[in-house]
Amino acid sequence: MCAKTNFNEKRILTLSALISSGFAMGGLIVGLLVSSLVILFDGMYSLVSLLLTILSLMASRYIQKPSDDEFQFGRAALEPAVIAIKGAVILALVCSSLYNAVVAMFTGGREVDVSIATLFGIVNVIGCGIAWFYMTKLNKRTSSDLIDAEVKQWKMDTLLSVVVTVGFISAWLLTLSPLAEYAIYTDPVMMLAMSFYFLKVPFEMLKSSLREIFMMAPSEDICNTVDQGVIAAGEESEQWVELAAVTKIGRELWVDVDIKAEDNVIAVQDIEHTRRTLHKKLSKLPFNLQLSVNIAT
CATH class of the missing domain: 1.20.1510.10 (Cation efflux protein transmembrane domain)
Incomplete structure (x- = not known):
């Protein structure tokens, strides 16, 4: 804020x-x-x-x-x-x-x-x-x-x-x-x-x-907006992108996303590109976004 x-x-x-x-x-x-x-x-x-x-x-x-x-x-x-x-x-x-x-x-x-x-x-x-x-x-x-x-x-x-x-x-x-x-x-x-x-x-x-x-799932509207943002980011990325978890705590929105490459090799710049894309897609929500991008194995 x-x-x-x-x-x-x-x-x-x-x-x-x-x-x-x-x-x-x-x-x-x-x-x-x-x-x-x-x-x-x-x-x-x-x-x-x-x-x-x-x-x-x-x-x-x-x-x-x-x-x-x-x-x-x-x-x-x-x-x-x-x-x-x-x-x-x-x-x-x-x-x-x-x-x-x-x-x-x-x-x-x-x-x-x-x-x-x-x-x-x-x-x-x-x-x-x-x-x-x-x-x-x-x-x-x-x-x-x-x-x-x-x-x-x-x-x-x-x-x-x-x-x-x-x-x-x-x-x-x-x-x-x-x-x-x-x-x-x-x-x-x-x-x-x-x-x-x-x-x-x-x-x-x-x-x-x-x-x-208790960090339970937020409202359906928030979940749908986050899910659509992750899907849109995945379409712009060369990696497989999936929403792992989302919760709202006060004025903060915590989003955990998993990414995985087909050949199990992901360049650092690709990870950062995916992170920036996700942040852009989810920034329209009126919360302080706490985004975690995890490499799935």
Whole structure:
């Protein structure tokens, strides 16, 4: 990653942390005032997002350090490790909120001041929506797994705020109907619905990052692009060229390729030519390419 891209990544993560801090404080204060599970969850989620963004920012700076005796293959694995921590923490938060919602359902519900809660929800929808849109726009300019994780966090926060606002409007309308006695169950029911929905995003974050940590095969799109690049390089080479292994670790793409000549004799310049051709074919992928060319016997 070039210095400019690295600078942009740090700037975006810092901005995300500052915005998260505001939403975290607002959510926690309003959630406690109106005694709402979903608003408390929203505040806790924003607080966790803030802490995880700070973790991402620290990791972003540390990853840029060159290889040394302790990290002889670089620090690329720290990126999926941070994303795995993010996914695990958010997953734990959602599960905890799900448990509290179930308890509230069986203990008489929760009475909430829907007027304040609705106003807070509207403010949150607008604020989180703007942050999500802006982060998505910046992510298109600066491709990074850490920023992509931030975008997913803001997406969850925006959807959460929308559900909270709609839910409290529904609760207010319910208080005006003959079913007003059931309005106390609106808050835990919303929390239940959101918990089941939001389990997917952190689970996917955790799953994809663990695949990178364990050096498993990357997405099908990446595999197909690499395979096509190797085939094209083989057509331009006098040697037999075959893809041996490919994996993505953070912002790095590791590709191992085997080459073999028909007469078992390969000149050094032929190897270098094949390496340059492969590098050219695979350089269109938005990763730092780590290419290994092995002589097959």
